[in-house]
Amino acid sequence: MSPPAAVENQSQPSEVLDMASSVSGPLTLDGVKARRAKMKMPAGVAPVCSSDMYKSPACFTKPKAKRWDHIISSESKARQASTLKTAAQYLGNPGLISLGGGLPSPETFPFDNLTLKIPTPPHFTEQETSESGKVLTAGKYDIRNGKSEYDLEVCLNYGQSTGSAQLVRFVTEHTEIVHNPLYSDWQCCLTAGSTSSWEMTLRLFCERGDYIITEEYSFSTAVETALPMGVRAAAVKMDEQGLLPDALDEVLSNWDEAARGARKPFLLYTVPSGQNPTGATQGTERRKAIYKVAQKHDLYIVEDEPYYFLQMQPYKGANTPPDSPPASYDDFLKSLIPSFLSIDVDGRVLRLESFSKVISPGSRVGWIVAAEQIVERYIRHSECSTQNPSGMSQIMLYKLLDEGWGHEGYLDWLINLRMQYTNRRNTMLDACEKYLPTNVASWNPPAAGMFHWIRVDWKQHPAVLEGKTHAEIEEAIFKSAVNEGVLVSRGSWFVADKAVPETDMFFRATFAAAPGDKINEAIKRFGIALKSQFKLE
């Protein structure tokens, strides 16, 4: 059981405000170095930190977020600041010896150093990394020896629930560079991965008996996280761009509290880019329209965005090579569809960020971005649950992203991933055009993510005449595919509200995992299964 971490150093808000008057404009790639030179990394083990230390002064000139007190859950409202942390205020006293905290001494951490071999941008292939990769070392006392801003002494001890200052700095800068929020008091807080932060978000807002709004097909684990808390999903229809604003408006406008036995939903869970399972990506206008409906009904938006940087080059038909990669960082950033966070004027968006799809799921480190009042409640919960994300993960991410690559190198990596995923997606679509019977199978080319969503016109299935149900036919096709040697996911697994009968039938295929030749072979097998099921050959 971990004691709360000690505080050795605290940022001075006055310093932040002083800087606000001296510089203007949002943080840019070029601006990071100048900005960093003005803000020292807090010293010691588990120093308090916040995004305010790393945001550009321009942020502080914007209006504040609205207040969301009316949708904070009773559980979250009851959270008090940790008793033990009240002692932290004295730790800055010069010469004070602390016998207060329960932090072990770094002598008792049995690691002298850690090294990591990482790719040197833009040479990102495994072979290039093996041949020309850079080796970074983290020693135990690199900070006090002036060798690095982060070290094993700090990362191996307890940390703050915000995450380490070193990584909070990086994700804050990244957030401003990519999203540049429109209100002033946004904050980043590291998480133990988005599965954890979604669970904590539900507990932050929802009471037993509540409904949340989800897409009609949704990430099933997200819904399964809510159900045991007594929180149900009210599903909204989708098209090829995902959630339909009019359908959202309709559900909320016609909400019948008595019939539903629940208050009107106030929380939307959405995956705007490369949605799981449908692969749908909401375009810019779609996002604006959804945001407008959210404002109309005072709906708070949780955008779960693991696939944001898996936005791909446009698909231009079978066997057509992809467009060349974005020519500059600026072009790349402009090519990205604006996030809800970036169009949020009210502070009504909580963004779940993840390294799982772009660096490594095994890190179990992500972050959230939201209004300070929400992030503060999140931190209070973390202190009594995840405590802090793994320090071992944090130093590996810091060495890679900050010391190894910097923001530019990370964008190079993301551009490289974009092209890799484009190629993978194209391989799958080419195979679909080649092997799938288009009289029963249809699809839209996914613009982002890992998933291809194939609609099957099940009404044409011969067993319909025998009175077989949707579920039976879906199972028959699924099993036939397995027999042919390919595993795909059944669309019904992702139905958010099981009380609503499915009219269409879908199968989800991922192009993220298997190599290109296997993707081709797998789709070929799925085609054979479909043809045999539908008696097409």
Added chain:
Amino acid sequence: MSPPAAVENQSQPSEVLDMASSVSGPLTLDGVKARRAKMKMPAGVAPVCSSDMYKSPACFTKPKAKRWDHIISSESKARQASTLKTAAQYLGNPGLISLGGGLPSPETFPFDNLTLKIPTPPHFTEQETSESGKVLTAGKYDIRNGKSEYDLEVCLNYGQSTGSAQLVRFVTEHTEIVHNPLYSDWQCCLTAGSTSSWEMTLRLFCERGDYIITEEYSFSTAVETALPMGVRAAAVKMDEQGLLPDALDEVLSNWDEAARGARKPFLLYTVPSGQNPTGATQGTERRKAIYKVAQKHDLYIVEDEPYYFLQMQPYKGANTPPDSPPASYDDFLKSLIPSFLSIDVDGRVLRLESFSKVISPGSRVGWIVAAEQIVERYIRHSECSTQNPSGMSQIMLYKLLDEGWGHEGYLDWLINLRMQYTNRRNTMLDACEKYLPTNVASWNPPAAGMFHWIRVDWKQHPAVLEGKTHAEIEEAIFKSAVNEGVLVSRGSWFVADKAVPETDMFFRATFAAAPGDKINEAIKRFGIALKSQFKLE
């Protein structure tokens, strides 16, 4: 947001049972190699595993745990197995290509290798490690290249909520070697640290409105975790050996449901060794007596044991050198007070294990041990929250504990820690005898842990005559100590049930963090503060 991990391989229960007939006796240090030779490490990314694969056959001949269905919470009962994991059954099909899961390809993990420099037992000092430490390397494809049983390809991807097979094997073997549970169906499951596992344990068992039993002084974060869930603490009196069995019996026997507005408590939270904050350690007979009361009242026991291996050599008075370290592993293991887990015949104990105090808090990896039915519910919750402990932490722990040290080297490390903490504790006690005014300050030498608990006879404080309260005098002493340059923790911070007025007054001082000379100086300052407060000089 993380998809559930795929299953590439599953243990065969029949294999486990076959082995049960061929070997007898619990797993010993010598038996680990023979046992390992018989059980192959499951292959692939995120393979399913369980402790049953790694327990000795002798375990399976024991009686099963009782059933605890009657104390599982409604939230936990509502948890279903993950929909997406139902597809995992097909992954073993030969030649099958999976387009099912959402796992990224290992090519997209930007790490070629990781190295760690660790101490070579028994040369554990930082200087020895720097000079003669061993360097261990983890490559991306070490498993398929036959170089290791664990690698970056596996640890950097999603994993099972049980934790990786590699680390589950180690902690299962360690658990059997140290505790050898008396019932058959115990299981280990890795956690994201004990702060997280305690929160999940509360949600597994408790409903809003419940009381849990705690020690009268308790780890304040543990109580603060429960309160927002609507779960309150019913505190039980302690002496120098911690929780008093008779007082426990009395609280439970006289529980008045109407007066309390709550059903009779069924869950005890206790820190049996080196309790935080009191430093008290329950002796063997004390534990047996508590267990007996638990059986009488059908109380389920959560033993939070981060300090178990910080049991120290006996304190024999000021300036007396400690006894020499245990002469053998066997002597060391026998020197440890039996855990509740090791005397548990009913399966009524959930043990929270931690690496935080013995390896590194930053790992955010611990494990639980409990009856399979409880661990299964815990895993269902993990799948919708922490997902899996950091894979980066897991490979660092695996390299250190399993590949680097093995069980023997880990015990060497723990013996070394025992001596280090003994020296630290002795330094503090020597200083207390030298500097504290014994007419107002008194203490018992702690036998385990990080904490020294100093009783102050506050009734002698001059301000009592002026009508000052307990709280005011405690604050005055605390602030006087801060002014003298030492931070200690106030006993009142740890009062579990704030409705019960404190009669005694305590201050907690840790000997874990500061170096020896600072400990001496800090206690000297505390002595000055006490003398000045009590007008003793």
